[in-house]
Amino acid sequence: MELRLRTATWEDYDAVNTIIREGQEEHAEALPDRFAKLDHVVAMGWYRSFSDREDKEIIVAEIGQEVVGVAMLEMKQSPNYEALVPRKYAYLNELAVASVHQRQGIGKRLYQAAAEWARAREAESLELNVWEFNERALLFYASLGMLTLNRTLTTNLVK
Incomplete structure (x- = not known):
């Protein structure tokens, strides 16, 4: 069957939540001190x-x-801080594919659609966060040409 991309509707909420919950469970297993196991992640x-916002979008693949x-993506502005150059960028909050449908090009198509959406809104870049344990995601985004911009470092102070 053919893959189709479209804007999400209210009726897609449960399906979207189910797909994102799969990733949440992976995160909760890898970093249980940071991520909870939840039934409704979204x-x-x-x-x-x-919904009905020019600066936000949910794209589903079906x-x-x-x-x-x-x-799930949204437009953002850099903080109003004189040491930073003002810029407009798109932030990809979530990009997830159901585990049984991974490695079929769906994630790449969603990423490309997100980038097109961002370009249409004159974003200077498309940004997202990936946790260091998530090697598959790191490799996936690198294969799309994404580069590491910064890193968050931590020290555990509780034994």
Whole structure:
């Protein structure tokens, strides 16, 4: 069947949540001190905040009538701080593909659609965060030409 990308609707909430929850569970297993295991990872209020806004978008990938992937993105501005050059960029909050549909080019298509959405809004860049343990995601984004911009370092102070 053919893959189709479209803007998400209210009816896609449960499917989107299920797909993102898979990634959340991977994160909770890798970093249980940082990530909780939840039934509803995507709060309904947050999901709703993406509807009917020019500066936010949820793109779903579907095969037939099944939602198999999702990208959630929004436009942002650099902080108003004189040491930073003012800039407008798109932030990819989530990019996830159902585990049974991974490695079929769906993530790449979602990423490309997110980049097109950002370009149409004159974003200077597309940015996202990836946790260091997530080697598959790091390799995936590197294969798309993304580069590391910065790193967050930590020291555990509790034994």
